[in-house]
Amino acid sequence: MQANAASLISRFEHCMPLSSEEKNALQIHCGPVQAMPARSEIACEGDPAVGIHVIIEGFACRYRYLADGRQQMVGLVLPGDICCVRACVLTRMDHGIRSLSTLRASLLSRRSVLKLMDHFPRVARALWWFTFVEESITRAWLVNIGHRAAFDRMAHLFCEVYQRLQPVGLTRGTTFDLPLTQSDLGDALALSTVHVNRVLMEMRHRGLITLRNQQLTLHDPETLGRLAGFDPGYLHLESFPRAPARASPAP
Amino acid sequence: MQANAASLISRFEHCMPLSSEEKNALQIHCGPVQAMPARSEIACEGDPAVGIHVIIEGFACRYRYLADGRQQMVGLVLPGDICCVRACVLTRMDHGIRSLSTLRASLLSRRSVLKLMDHFPRVARALWWFTFVEESITRAWLVNIGHRAAFDRMAHLFCEVYQRLQPVGLTRGTTFDLPLTQSDLGDALALSTVHVNRVLMEMRHRGLITLRNQQLTLHDPETLGRLAGFDPGYLHLESFPRAPARASPAP
DNA sequence: CGACATTTTGATGAAGATCAAACTGGGTGG
């Protein structure tokens, strides 16, 4: 029994219980845990699919480059998230994925994923589920960037990360890791680094956050959420069991 | 043999050939063609899933509302597109869908979709495929709205619609239907109606487009695409057979 | 014709980009 398979299976069971046959199949196909340094490319736009990565520890981001070299982050990949499912079907990546912090992930080959999807409809259904949640988050980012002013936009992002880290046990009170530079935040929110800094300053002066050493504390999540018009429905957390046992150790 | 099933099947075969057994199953499950007037709600945010709609004719859009009543369009649904696949898995809609023009669509119930997905892995794979392409488009919108100025942003949208309508035979030269008001364009591009108008004016003055009676002509698609930094890769058109026979009649 | 949606134009203001430069802190090499 490999630890990586265990974390994968528990993740799957967040959306539906698996039979022992299904669990077996996942264990057989689940590859070894990979470790990667921060700021390394996990997959580049245009790459053929190698398989899916299940993030065990660390943050990554999805991004697309523009012709002029600027980049837009199009999603955050947090522990428990699965990436590159889509590339297994589409055969090549339409965006890049890069680690933000050091990362541990287990890999399933493209062949394994397609086999699992074809033979185990419920596994396939679970993969659908993860993918759709992610898609829903992308749409929420679109709304966020399209229609909210800088302050609200950033508040919304902070609320989202906070809500997403909670079910995987990676928050301590209202404090959590946020291994993004201000420049990264700018790429995520479509703001200049300078403006990111100014908004952060304002949040600090208003006593809403503390951000130091990649650690963010939300001193008043309710107010922040209200200002941002944050409604967690789009995260589809409702069908998760509350605080499931995860691989990540609590301090 | 129903015409609606035929258009659905041909759509599926764009990404992989189906066995006669699979085609049969699709025909059995495919519901009647529904007609809907322009500006009607096909599904609202929060609605339980009823099934998937395969658009035969007309335009629709996906949108999300903000707390203050403004709305952001998060995607365009064109003839041949399938909508609400995700809701069948997630059980409820996380965004609304509204017709822009009069619409004809065939419906498959949620139960049918889940049954087809579980029993026919290749049908499931095709549904994955459509969904992922759509997701890729959403990411492209995110980049577009996040990082491009108004003119380039609108040019990019026009290029996208042009490219998406081509394989389904709905372009006449470089002219095609665009049943969106300037206010709709504003919702799609996260611009005010006034600014949409100004950008359109500039495009006209530069001889790049003609837009009259919901008909858009791109007089110089190459230039427009170059200005917008348009790269059609994200549409994943490459695996489509060229100009497949579609239900839509050519004039 | 008259009501209503949509398009067009003008004037003004605000949010945020950009440019420039100083400051901070951790890591490295001499």
Place this chain on the structure above:
DNA sequence: CCACCCAGTTTGATCTTCATCAAAATGTCG
């Protein structure tokens, strides 16, 4: 151990793009 370097953060000043407000013009449909 200190000097230096470099990535990241902070601050100021200026400029652009686009939103907003207001109103006229145009078109559409009963």
